[in-house]
Amino acid sequence: MVRFYDFSGEYTIRIRGDYSFSFRNEHGTFSNTGGPMDFSQVDGILHIHLDNFFILGIACLCYFLGRWIKSEIKLLQDLSIPVPFIGGLPAAIIFACLKISKTAVIVLNPDLNALIFQFFLTMMALMGSWKLIKTGFVISIMFWSLAMVLGVLQALIGLTAAQALGLHQHLGLLMGTLSMMGGTETLTNFIPAVEHLDKFSGAAQAAMGVATLGMVCSMMVSAPMGEYLIKKYSLKNPSRSEFDNARLIRSIERSNKPFYQTHTVECIKIIAICFVCMAFSHLIKQKFLADVLIPDYTVCMVCALIARNFADTTGWFSVDGLALRTLTKIFLILFILVSTCALQLDLIFDLSAPIIAVFFLELIVNFLFARFIYFNLLGKDFRGMLIAVGGLAFSMGMAANGLSNMQSLCEKYGPNTDGFLVVCVVGLILLAISNTLLIKFLLTIF
Incomplete structure (x- = not known):
């Protein structure tokens, strides 16, 4: 990086590894980009900015590395730790x-x-036929209510523990609902407000460290809890044969076209529907919900739910279940791979002992809540187990972690669309709205 000055201010020329460069001053930036990497020096440390193709390449290699590691270590198979x-x-x-x-x-x-993530969630919402929504409506409302109770409990534990350990009360709030149930996106939205209120530095870094630790732990304890419940209660998946090989073979034999041809067309159709839903959702967000702190993907999911039920009602187009399952699995795997690669594990080492103590207290409460409250009240069956696993994972980070743990279990025990849809609708639509209101309310009180 080369810097020089004139009367109009400081200029910076940054030369990249492919000999492209960027030219920046206080008035703006001019870049000559190209190549998979962008090198820069910040405080004497080399920063390597990877482009999207490079990131996806690393992520795909990591997927096959994960498959190999899991195939070699039986404990990982027994615990159903997700491959991504x-x-x-x-x-x-x-x-x-x-x-x-x-x-x-x-x-x-x-x-x-x-x-x-938006693609994945839009596809998940396309599974939400009215028939399936009616079937899981009661359990979704119950799950949502219980999740809100857990969100309040997380906030109270964080505030009480922070006060007992001599930490700032807003730091306790950050270590509770915002870092746990809120996830990194909600955390990012509210950290500037909290730091502005208190004028104490380090809150953002500490909260992101807690959120990172929560995401790691959620991927390590959620699926093992599901395995424990399956063995303890001898749970059976009633939907195991929903997409079995025999049914798929019969479907292929009845068709007068090659399977790859029809499957390709159905996959492209689903991608096209997703593009349309995402375009409409972004337009709605910009025009009508610009000042509302809800994630973009929430609006995408609502648009996809409307599109699916419009298709079912009018019959103008169809949504193929097998193609939808294929694409959702691919996009979920990619999302978890990139999210895991992007984890800032160094932030965990910067956490102080009191903050780590509060985190593990929250972890114990989340685990006990999922094991005894979610599972016992939501059916004590295979679907209830899946929802408990998903609820435990997203109560410590993001709903995608829960879905990844659920998918890992379903790969072994068979698919269960009901459980996935309940966690998606509650964790990514209802809780995205109610949790934002809860956090705003808590910030006004404390």
Whole structure:
């Protein structure tokens, strides 16, 4: 990086690895970009900005690494730890070691994962036929109510523990509902407000460290809890044969076209529907919900739910279940891979002992709540177990973690659309709205 000055201010020329460059001053930036990497020096430390293709390449390699590691370690198979997490964690550890040693900082583009996540959730919402929604309506309302109770409980535990340990009360709030149930996106939205109120530094970094630790732990304890419940109560999946091989073979034999041809058409149709839903949702968000603190994906999911039920009612187009399952699985795997690779594990090492103590107290409460409240009140069956697993995971980070743990269990015991849809609708639509209102309310009180 080269800097020089004139009377109009400071100029910076940044030369990249492919000999492209950027030219920046206080008036703006001119860039000549190209290549998979962008190198820069910040405070004497090399920053490597990876482009989207490079990130996806690393993520896909990590997926096959995760499959190999899981196939070699029986304990990981017995606990049903998700493959994307297993594969992405070594990359995150390497990136953290490079950063801690001040060798280099690997920067991943967050916009890529946000786009993948929107695609995945839009596809998940396309599963929401009115028939399926009616079937799971009561249990969804129960799950939502219980999740809101847990959100309040997380806030109270964080505030009480922070006060007992001599920490600031807003830091306790950040370590509770915002870092746990809120997830990183909600946390990012509210951290500037909290820091403005208190004028204390380090809140953002501490809260992100707690959220990162929560995401790691959620991927390590949720599916094992599901395995424990399956064995303890001898749970059977009633939907195991929903998409079995025999049914698929019969469907292929009845068709007068090659399977790959019809499957390709159905996949492209679903992608097209998703693009339309996402375009409409962004327009609605900009025109009518610009000042509302709800994630973009929530509006996407609502548009997709409307599109699916419009299709079912009018018959103008159809949504193929097998193609939808294929695409949702691919996008969920990609999202968890990139999210795991992007984990800032170095933030965990910066957490103080009192903050870590509060976190593990929250972890114990979340686990007990999922094990005894979610599971016992939501049926004590296979679906109730899946919802408890998903609820435990997203109560410590994000709903996608819960869905990944649920998918890992379903790969072994068979699919269960009901459980997935309940966690999606509650965790990503209803809780996205109610949790935002809860956090605003708590900030006004405390």
